[in-house]
Amino acid sequence: MYKYDEYDQAIVDARVEEFRDQVRRRLAGEISEDQFKPLRLMNGLYLQLHAYMLRVAIPYGTLNATQMRMLAHVARKYDKGYGHFTTRQNIQYNWIKLDEAPDILAELATVEMHAIQTSGNCIRNISSDQFAGAAADEVEDPRPWAELLRQWSTFHPEFTYLPRKFKIAVIGAEEDRAAVKLHDIGLQLHRNDAGEVGFRVFVGGGMGRTPMVAPVIRDFLPKADFLSYMEACLRVYNRYGRRDNIYKARIKILVHEIGAAEYARQVEEEWAHVKTLGLDAPAAEFERIAAFFAPPAFETGLSDTIDRSDPDFAVWLDQNVSAHKAPGYAVVTISLKPTGGIPGDATADQIDLMADLAERYSLDELRITHAQNVVLPHVRKADLYAVWQALDASGLAAPNLDLIGDIIACPGLDYCALANARSIPLAQKISQRFAATQHDLGELKLKISGCINACGHHHAGHIGILGVDRKGVENYQLLLGGSAAEDASLGRITGPGFDEDGVVDAIERAVDTYRSLRTEGERFLDTYRRVGMAPFKEAIYG
């Protein structure tokens, strides 16, 4: 894991003092709420329905036990004893007092954490593959590049007042666990025909009210040109992205309006100039960062045998444990989606427990996933049963990774000032309705957004739900056929919307249709793609 040096620490500490001063000026009336808003937003502080919400960055979703315990501490001391892990691998606290926010940032800084650029029209927290450094299918670990991007994008003088927010994801494997094609920029490390490793660059993906799957604008970017090429991509966007309409200001609209080829041409032209300026960090700096992510000292000679005699453990093992690149090790995903629970929520005690398990069993590492779960990346197979027992005793052993119960949901109208409908109660009902049948249904990614901004990724769900306000009544539209993975696609609306119970019934009819039509080994998404919308529509509305 990356360790701050004196420079990194000085920058984060300075930010705490800057924010403390900004809050002081606001509380003293020296600046208006309008002037304060962009300043607090740049620190991840939103004014929500009931209180301030603070979003803390977890860079590329990686953290250690000490940092995790700090998240529990903040939940206990400054919130109501829990936190909410988000689809961008961050954590949010929903009950924050403005005058305490600087103290929270100061406490976070003691463990090399911050809330820098977790909101605002700037480059947001860089996201990545939660299995980075552990995945069996990885070309290279993407996290050193994500850290390089974190540093480059922090207080970037030119790109802090972009037309709109800007999200970058980096992966190093063929399987896409980070939804790179639905980001403003998605970067995928891959090997070219000459055997060199570089980046495939996707630009202009996104969700929101105009969802787009990002096109490739460069198939192979040499590593040495990484930052200067990013500068060129961002400069073209900063200069020509639309600023006349907030709903058309994301880079996906620019790329769509001028076309991917024209955007790519403009970037190449800008890059030809920018790369003469010496903006790229030297190879020595990349190597310094990469050394922090060197593979940990995995034990050798470990057994791959696992005792499956406890049937409940075996179910969890088959569902929530993934292949690791080192023999004798496995990757554990802790589901934060217990039946009837709030997706992504964890109590302070649960966060502490996960920290303890990471320290004892996972080489002091944890990851947060964009599906709002937590990963223990390096667990010896011999320890899996002990880990499961500890999780089970704390309500953290839901064996439902990637099943219909593993729901992504935004906070919705229970918390969010933008929402039109509640997401959480609906997620709870769906999770209860399908608790008994979810294993038979297999991989089925269900995603709920409480408004058109799509924070719950409904466009990319195998089943997606969009909450809207229809004449003062919450109404839910149903979508089928989306995917955020390497086979990225956008879901289609089935037809007229439903009330809360009606949409749960409609989902049941959709999955019954799948069950009657599926062939051996077909996922819900595969069946939908093979047979099309018609039979589902017939069953739902017939």
Add this chain to the structure above:
Amino acid sequence: MADPDQSDIGGEPKLRFRNDEPHEEPAVTLDSFLGQSNATAVRLESDEDARALLPHIDRLALVEVAFPKFRDGRGYSAGRILREAGYTGELRAQGDVLVDQIPLMLRCGFDSFAPEASVDAKTLAEALSRYTAVYQKAADARRPVWALRHG
């Protein structure tokens, strides 16, 4: 960072980080500038292309870049583009320029400021001295952290 000269010029509060004499000639619009051969000061609106000025950099003494709203960040790119092309004259940010933005603008090559609202001198001084390290190379002389690490 040197203390800026806060003297009033033409009724507008200005913050200058240059030692030369303020330029006297009023800035003209980009269209007027391109249409006359002897103008030395130009104002660039936020939707105008700074690169249109590049053939004329040698005769320019003042470029004023408009920031109609603090959220409109196009001017940051305009400033850098001019400096990257070798422009050494005065580069002024005018408009809805907030104190917390001035350090970023300085990094993009701006060296004079005409904010619409007054800027508190103490707050500005603190903002300018707060960050002792920066992560990127930009249009100012500051060395990024990666250069210091591998000095």
